[in-house]
Amino acid sequence: MPKTTVCDCCHKRTVKSNLRVVKNPYFIEYLKRINKNVHSGYKICKSCFTIAYKNCRIRTLRRSKNIDVSLRCQSTESSPIPSKCEDSNLEIVSNVKVKRPKTNGDQTVRLSLPRVTHDHKQCFICKRRDKCLKTVPVKAKCHFYIQKGFLIPPGARCCQIHLNMIFKSEDISNVTPSNNDTVMNTSDIKQLLEELRAFALKAGLDFDTPGLLNDDDYWILTGLRMKDLNKLYTIVKDKLRNTHIRSIRTSLAVFLMKLRTGLSYKVLSTLFCLPKIAVSRCISTVRDIMMSEFVPKYLGVDHVSREDFMKMHTRPFAKELFCPNEEKVIVVADGTYIYIEKSENSADWRPLPPYSLHKGRPLVKPMMIVSTTGYILEILGPYFADGRNNDASILKSQLNDSSSTLRSWLREDDIIVVDRGFRDCLSLLQDMQLVAKMPSFLGSRQRHTDEEANESRLITYVRWVVEATNGLLKTWKALGNVMANSHIPHIGDYVRIVAALCNAYRPPRKNIEEDERIMAQRMIRLSRQSNTLKIKVEEKGWIKKRVIWKEMSADDLQDFPRLMFQELCDLTMGIYQLKQAKSYTKEHIDNQGLYKIFLHKESSDILRIKIQSRHTASKIIYSLWIQYNSTTVLNWYCQCKVGARVVGCCAHIASVIWYLTYDRYQDHSTRRVLCDYNNYLMDADVEGHWSDNNEENGD
Structure with missing residues (x-):
């Protein structure tokens, strides 16, 4: 039998385990109605405890919600009594089923x-x-x-x-x-x-609260995705600190928006609701921290080893062209321009650097060293833009400087791909046992030979990545627009920071593909062939003969092959010429154009086309010839400077092939119509176009 004891309140005998020690003053106040001697610490039975608890719960509801509820200890819950408010949309509800009493006076609203x-x-x-x-x-x-x-x-x-x-x-x-x-x-x-x-x-752009700006907003405003900006934040946060008017993320966003959009301090202060001096300090502080903490990790010859550079940032196509059986570093060098404001130091400011006589405007000139995939290895400069600071002079100064990190990083037989502006430093590169790859120099001749045109195409097929990388830097409008002269001391920092951001968070300009070696071998094989159609044109004198050609009619060329766009890309060895074909062809097929196609009277598989030059304002007419069969285009030849090459073709030939094999079969109903600016712009030369002959005659 379990032990029993007596309740101190009702004096009934109960099991000892059912006793509760009473401490709540509200419980004691009610129990004194039953037994006046009840005090704190008394042991009461389960029935007395339940009665006191229910009484206190009803009392609490009365005090907090002013509800008239009858005191019934045996009831376990009360019915909700609604009370109407002034607003018809609100209704006070007494949720009586409460686990513990509330003393803060909260009301429930529906x-x-x-x-x-x-x-x-x-x-x-x-x-x-x-x-x-x-x-x-x-x-x-x-x-x-x-x-x-x-x-x-x-x-x-x-x-x-x-x-x-x-x-x-x-x-x-x-x-x-x-x-x-x-x-x-x-x-x-x-x-x-x-x-x-x-x-x-909250006023201004908020980069501190995740989710207020979506990923596209981050990309448009800062040039980085949200996850990339978070990574950048973890790199620089230990060197920055929060203040009472701006946070670390806000400072970083102000700096990136300055680079991305090129907006002035006044506009940025309005967008972020910061004082102009605070914007200036944010940009200055973040720039210094980025140069010390971020840029050395993603830019410079010291941030990557030669082995990693050759393994991860060199295209198999370039290796197959220039060093098929050797492991050599292949870099591409070229200068770029950052335009600046006109100098205010002198009224006669033109002879003063950094004015460029070549461009006819003030600018500074950084030089980029990139890989064949577009990965930026190093930024040199920026330099002045006068004649003494051309591309060759800049590269010479770096290679002749014994303390130059670029000179110590390069080794014998490494390959540097350059353009014709570096021709004055070829002897220095040869003396240092470096291999220079440069397109052929035309000189006083009118056009390149077959071999020169083909060799130049192989080099430009590798060198174009530096031009694409220059264009990528200019998408950061602070570098693409005219920069204020007050920023000239920091232009080099800005260019290096943007280059490091591109290396860290942007994909390469050219991805490494599996079939690149096959493409390279094909181009090498074609470069060793002669242009058979050129030989036929010159031997038979088709350039001067006119009677053997008849102008094409609407019923002709029914057997001309129809090609897919990818087949055109394989034919032209790239997409550069095809991108120009759309507007270039439109110029020559309208009523005023000089686009005329002739058929050979004896050889029906050969076309002759007269087309205006793409590179000059004077109306120089080139003749080009195309040989074809029912399935593909076989040969071509153009009278332009590079028209004899068989590794791809010039833009004149590409525009004709693109129109005859692809464009005329497309549905043009949904195509965006190119704007004809002649309808909106006026020409002051009403008597005739200006030409070099007018100047020679003293007009």
């Missing part, structure tokens, strides 16, 4: 606003049931209401992966409301309104 479903054990976004769900914070509820227009009720939970201070946009895109009413207490409503007020008071 709002006629849609809400999501909520469950303590289920994520309201992905409907996943888990024990490790997270209660939705007030800031996330506020942002969700702004984005979606309905509420998240108290008690709703979600998975941790959906939250990053606020909800990710892609996660809540498919969330729909499940009920048209929301029940919230007054404290929750107050918190939501305070958060909405704080959100409304």
